[in-house]
Amino acid sequence: xxxxxxxxxxxxxxxxxxxxxxxxxxxxxxxxxxxxxxxxxxxxxxxxxxxxxxxxxxxxxxxxxxxxxxxxxxxxxxxxxxxxxxxxxxxxxxxxxxxxxxxxxxxxxxxxxx
Amino acid sequence: xxxxxxxxxxxxxxxxxxxxxxxxxxxxxxxxxxxxxxxxxxxxxxxxxxxxxxxxxxxxxxxxxxxxxxxxxxxxxxxxxxxxxxxxxxxxxxxxxxxxxxxxxxxxxxx
Numbered sequence: 001x002x003x004x005x006x007x008x009x010x011x012x013x014x015x016x017x018x019x020x021x022x023x024x025x026x027x028x029x030x031x032x033x034x035x036x037x038x039x040x041x042x043x044x045x046x047x048x049x050x051x052x053x054x055x056x057x058x059x060x061x062x063x064x065x066x067x068x069x070x071x072x073x074x075x076x077x078x079x080x081x082x083x084x085x086x087x088x089x090x091x092x093x094x095x096x097x098x099x100x101x102x103x104x105x106x107x108x109x110x111x112x113x114x
Numbered sequence: 115x116x117x118x119x120x121x122x123x124x125x126x127x128x129x130x131x132x133x134x135x136x137x138x139x140x141x142x143x144x145x146x147x148x149x150x151x152x153x154x155x156x157x158x159x160x161x162x163x164x165x166x167x168x169x170x171x172x173x174x175x176x177x178x179x180x181x182x183x184x185x186x187x188x189x190x191x192x193x194x195x196x197x198x199x200x201x202x203x204x205x206x207x208x209x210x211x212x213x214x215x216x217x218x219x220x221x222x223x224x225x
Contacts, residue, residue, distance in 0.1 A: 033212065043203070043215040058212070090157060102148050103205070103213060107157040 002026050004106035006091050012112045013081045021076040021109050023091030031094045032074035033058075033103070034066060036087040043090070049074055081113045116141045118206050118216035126222040127194055135189040135219045137204035142182045148213065149178050149189050150203045158203065161189075194223045 007022045025032065034046040045058030049068040063085060065077045074093075078085060089109045095101040117140045127133055137147070146165045150158040162171045162178040164187070170179040177190040191198055201220045205213040 040217070042217040043205075045212055048212060092158075102146075102160055102163040103158075104160065105150075105158040110155075 004091055004093055004104055006089075006106035006109050008109060009107070010110050012114060013078075014114055015082060017081050018077070018079050019081065020078075021089055021091075021111075022073070023075065023106060024073045025091075025093040025104070026072065027093060027095075027104065028071070029093035029104070030071070030096050031101075032068065033092040033094075034064075034074070034076045035090045035092065036060065037090060037108075038087050046076065046089075081111075083113045085111065086113045087111060116144075116206055116208060116211075116214045118204060118214050120202075120204060120216040120219050122219060123217070124220040124222075126224060128224050129194060129196060131194050131223075132190070132192050133194055133221075135191070135202050135221070137187040137189070137206075137216055139185045139187075139206045139214075141208065142185050143208060144182060145207045145209050145211075147178075147180055147187050147207070148205045149176075149187075150205065152201045152203060152218070154200075161202075191221075194221075196223050196225050199223050 004025045030051045033048040035043045037043050044060045047066040049055045052071045067075045091106040092103040094103050119138045121136045148163045149161040152158050164171045164180045175192040180187045199222050201218040203218040205215045207213045
């Protein structure tokens with residue numbers, strides 16, 4: 001019962017470098033989400049995918065891109081990392097887009113940009 | 115725009131106490147509300163999900179209530195234990211909307 005799996009767990013990047021955060025779920029969920037968590041700011045939605053083949057911006061999408069590779073996988077890409085993107089990133093999934101369904105979270109990726 | 119607040123921001127209690135965590139939201143037209151627990155350096159673990167048609171949900175020593183009209187939910191923890199120490203977050207979901215998260219309450223239960 002893996003649930004939502006995120007890789008890597010930790011990453012240090014230099015300013016300007018690029019990287020992709022991976023997320024996969026094995027619950028046959030339709031919707032997937034990327035959040036960032038910063039001290040004093042709570043969880044903020046970056047991008048979401050309501051269903052396979054669709055993606056939409058959340059509250060803080062600037063500097064990020066996403067790909068819904070298939071129903072299981074939803075990746076987050078930083079094209080040119082900035083220190084302001086230092087954060088903990090969480091992927092989540094739910095059965096459907098409607099808030100009738102609860103969210104299941106991955107364990108997070110702790111990213112530091114120096 | 116939905117806004118979610120949680121009071122208190124931090125709470126420290128001796129083991130065995132019953133305690134209440136509060137969550138308030140500005141738009142009462144919600145579909146459901148979910149309570150999560152987050153341990154330091156870890157992800158979020160779902161505790162309880164309350165649909166808008168429900169008034170409360172229970173799981174073991176946890177009881178969550180929902181009052182849509184007043185824009186409030188409470189999480190009641192009975193007979194607290196040191197293992198309950200964590201940050202507790204509430205998330206509010208509107209119709210066809212993503213969840214909006216509160217900032218959390220950091221709970222410390224002292225032995």
